[in-house]
Amino acid sequence: MHLDVGNALASVAKPGVTEAALERLDARVALAHERIEQGRTAHEHGYEALNLPQRTDAAEIRDAVSSLTDAEAVLTVGIGGSALGAATISTALGIENAYVLDNVDPEHTSAVLDNLPLDKTAVNVVSRSGTTVETLATFLIVRDAMETAGVDWASRTLVTTGDEGPLRELANAYDLPTLKVPDGVPGRFSALSAVGLVPAAIMGGDIEGVLEGGRDAMESLSGSLFDSPAYAYGAIAYALDLRGARINAMVPYAEALEPFAEWFAQLWAESLGKDGMGQTPVRALGATDQHSQLQLYRAGPNDKLVTLVRPRDREDREIPETDAEELAYLSGNSLGDLLDAEFRATEASLAAANQPNVRIELDRVDAEGIGNLLYQMEAACVLAGELYGVETFTQPAVEWGKRAARGLLGGGDFEEAQAVADKEPYWIQ
Structure with a gap:
């Protein structure tokens, strides 16, 4: 994973992070990294997730699914x-x-x-x-x-x-x-x-490649945000949240990464939304949502970090030539060229409006690429949790709703269900 945070710096964005602030934050990242490594080594709950690329046995999975292939x-x-x-x-x-x-x-x-x-x-x-x-x-x-x-x-x-x-x-x-x-x-x-x-x-997918990508990402973790894209992302998101960017819009520029944005939303919200803290993740898709949500991201409140994600290499398709004079500029271009132009234009548009944004690039959307990206985002989330000082690996608010629903269905006597039953409606119709 490659990370460009230039458009999140205070010289560009409001809110933004100064380079001096990043240097100060790096000392906390080093301490957080020590805690994360301690947790991984001791196989502690939650931290054990960052050992999965080494721990998961692809051959065992292949054997288990053999009757279903x-x-x-x-x-x-x-x-x-x-x-x-x-x-x-x-x-x-x-x-x-x-x-x-x-x-x-x-x-x-x-x-x-x-x-x-x-x-x-x-x-x-x-x-x-x-x-x-x-x-x-x-x-x-x-x-x-x-x-x-x-x-x-x-x-x-x-x-x-x-x-x-x-x-x-x-x-x-x-x-x-x-x-x-x-x-x-x-x-x-x-x-x-x-x-x-x-x-x-x-x-028949390349699950071995997915795990290989995860292992490569695991080896990239270090005690400094300046040497670790995962930690840099987690630290920048945390710092911007404290400065007012309370929303994190995850915007992949690849249809194949649309489910990734949904996965990220759960990871970020359920892990960090505690004790009155945590960025609110939202999902969008480039270039589709340039024609809808970008209006808000650029001209609305300066309360968002926009995370733009794209592969560096992808399959492409040429745009056919046309006799229409107003479309002549498309001649010699491809859909990939168009999507790249849309990406860079969106990035520059946000920066021109002082809206903080970062760029994440993966080499390509393939087995190694997605394995690497998933691991990096998990490590970023764990790092952010350490900086917030929250219990990253719990979800007590989710459990409240589960107990309430089960009680309503007759699955037990839960006080949460009674709280639902006690609601007094105020209909307007």
Whole structure:
């Protein structure tokens, strides 16, 4: 990963960070790096995520999915970190027919199932606890659909879960192939494990390359933000947040990276949004959202960091010549040229309006590239968490909602459910 922070410096942006402030912040980064390395070495909860590129066994994953590699489609049933990493990796690798059910919207669930060749679909069910209500409810529907279609669901299903719980019991009862959610790794940090790699492995994707990219990124971490793009990004985002850039707009300029922006949003929000702190991540897509959100980013409040992401190398397509005089300037150009011009124009436009922005470049959107990018962003997030002083690897606010929903469904007696029931509506209609 290559990082350009020039447009986030105080000489360009308001808010911005002075070079002197970066030098002072670097001392804190060094201390944070020591803590991160200590956590990794001791395999502490959360910090263990940064060991995944070395710890994950691609051969074990290949062996577990071997009975499913005849599939024409793969359907991942999970939610949040149990699905977003898989979607990000599969899309970046150009894998077609990889679907995700990560929302309990009944119409969408039915539409996906109605359009899948269920007898040729591999089902990948992911839940660490095996009790995630959305995942279990959706899987029951998927299983019922397969049975109704006369498909032996057990022969088409793989489970990725923890050592205990309903999914583990189900896998044991039906002798399903299983993989383990790694210990000590929160779901949103688990992309570089079986949690994120199974769909790609089933469809023949280069999961070894993804892990190699992660290992390369791991070796780039150092005790200085000036030598580590991951730490530099985490430190710059943190510093700008304190100076008023409370929103972080993640804007990839590649369709294959659109799921990455969604993955990043969960990582950044769930990890850092604590104790009244944390940047709010938003998602956009270049060049599409130049025609919508850019108006706000450039002319709205100076409360945003815009993160622009692009590959340095990509496949291209020439723009055909035309007799239309007003389009003559397109002659000899390609869609890649146009997208590059849009990218640089957006970057310059933001800088001209003093809106802080940074540029992230990866060599290309491929296995190594996406593995590297995911790891770098995870390391950036962990570093930012150290600087904020928050519990990066917990999500207590999410757990409140889970308990409330379960109580409303009759799954137990939870005071959070009572708080929902006590709400007094004030309708205007």
